[in-house]
Amino acid sequence: MKHLDEGDVVMDGGNSFWRDSMRREERVWEDGIYYLDTGTSGGPPGARDGACFMVGGREEGFEIAEPILDELSVDGGLLHVGPPGSGHFVKLVHNGVEFGMLQSIAEGVELLEAGDFDVDLEDVFNNWSNGSVIRSWLVELMRDQIGEDNYEDVPNYIEDTGEVNWLVQEAFKGETPIPVISQSVTELFKSRGNQEHAYQAIAAMRHGFGTHPFGEDDDILKERVTGRVDNVSRSHLEKDKERKEAVRPKDRMDLDD
Template identity: 45%
Template sequence: MKLGMIGLGKMGYNLVLNLLDHNHEVVSYDIDREKVNDIQQEGAIAATSYQDLVSKLEVPRTIWLMVPAGKLIDDVISQLIPYLQPEDILIDGGNSNYKDTIRRAEQLKEKGVHYLDVGTSGGMEGARQGACTMIGGEKEIFAILEPLFRDISTEDGYLYTGKSGSGHFLKMVHNGIEYGMMQAIAEGFEILEKSQFDYDYKEVAKVWNHGSVIRSWLMELLEEAFTKESRLESIKGVMHSSGEGKWTVETALDLQTAAPVIALSLMMRYRSLEEDTFAGKVVAALRNGFGGHTIEKK
């Protein structure tokens, strides 16, 4: 099929390459013209503006938004709306707050435009090779686009989650769990670091990823990080957060549901802004490994 892609950051760019691999036509736009030119060299169709992108798509149009959550999404939608028609479809593949997603879906419905919220996991590698996608919105619209989600996702890696907001809600909780998992791994390695034993952390991560109960992609990424630096010497133990962990904790409080592990992992990220720890280095390295998140160097 032919669709538009707005946003060619780390995830959006790789997602376009994934779509091209599956013989989809992609009209791409980004405020960074260099990225548009680069993706054009890979086979995408370049657009010079929102209006140009819309004009290059057949009705009803499908446009995927891969831009940072928050006001920017609202700004992009408001600039697109004048060029859209009833039955066009917008997909938000970023990490939007599910409450914002519900609001946007209702506003777009009044104009006859369909809106799918797609929680996208797997980092840059997933976007390129096969992601995990969690899709909320009208079931009839999902059914139309299911072949698209099947193509870009890993095997058994996509799920229709229900009404608008449910895809982003599921991704929010996924990221909350991710916070807790990374913090537990980081604390374990900090205990090793402070012990009287001299461990090779690369080998520890490797053996734990072969047959142990805690084997995981995170452990694989950690092995790669320790291969580059045996003690992560150049990395500051600063663990930034992008919002989903906080939203998960806030939602747990609203639902009066205990989530102490996720909540404390969030608190530890805030603490890392004040105190450099080995555990912080581990989490920073992991975030860089799967999502390309910036790490602060010493």
Template identity: 40%
Template structure:
């Protein structure tokens, strides 16, 4: 089949290549002309046969909003838009309603696989109507890993990105657990080979995972991670997962704690701990460290 792809960065560029390797035609547009097949969204739409399918892989928020709005003016009734970025699921509902006024269909696709997706395939969680998903199923099949797993029609519009949001929230918690375990082992006076301990866990243990494999790779590159600053950003999905837990009255203590740990990583000196230290000094006479 033929499909348009908007956004050819680390994810989108590899996705274009994987789809093409499966024998499909991809017309790609990116603001960087070195990456693009066409010079504009208008040219992309004109290059596709009707009914068209256009996949968006741009940053969540204003970039996605602007792309959806522009496509709503360029596409025709019967065309289809897929948002494969990391949009918040509530935005999917708004985009679907906007496009519906033009009789343009909408599918949201949570995509996981990162820079390894070209080689290993991408896990896909999609939301939308059965008929709309069936139209682009050949592209989903090209992107997903080989075998029967790696793809799910999660439900109606928004269900794909909601599923990906929860996936990333779980990812936060797993990574934080590995990180805490690593620091604990590095701090133990009688443990001398932390990297090989993690390597030994890759087979036969209940905590083996691809994230564990990637941590071992990182330790092979820098055994004590001495070249990495202890700073971790968050891309939004962790916050949204915690907020969804609040909205649905579902406790998410592990995911919430892992998100807060990332916030702590951005502070060279914690203002909160200043207050805690001052209180400990006041009620117990505990010593405080002075600013140099």
């Protein structure tokens, strides 16, 4: 604050909590300083070629910063959303939508890998990138990542900085149902192996009410795989044991037996 003068503009381009941005704007406005919560999307490519900005703050402050932001944004990628806090709020909703899209695409990969057909994932995602309803930058990124030589070495552990958690918490407070975004956050937690005791507890209870076995059981596995009259579509998948990936039924037994 001591380095700023009345009429100066501060732009926060990070993924800040919008209520923090509202508080900060109120504080600096006491000295006549504009504070713009500038939600920014596009990643490193956006920094090089033009980003997408969602800006909250006083209109006068936005007008001062607009020429700079217009130069840094892609066509159509600059929006003054509204009053202080609104820019970071819209950006966090954007991130929540992103989480849901990522999870949906990931589940599509899982289905393709587990299906009965030996499809080329890179070809499929390239096809989806051209004219399909779900074509998007994320689909294109998935196509490009599959084509990398080290794709199979990508770990199952997913890290994030937690901004979408704030969104889920606020949605719960306001009783706004967001099941897809909430579940996508939960899936990230699951990737970190945070549930060290939950499945142990479930196994214990199942044993208690139905004498279900602890751990793997070949007889139960056979019942699960052969207990249906109709065919079960599962392809045989090679598993890298060091990655500790889930064991599918056909990896553990010969269904012809």
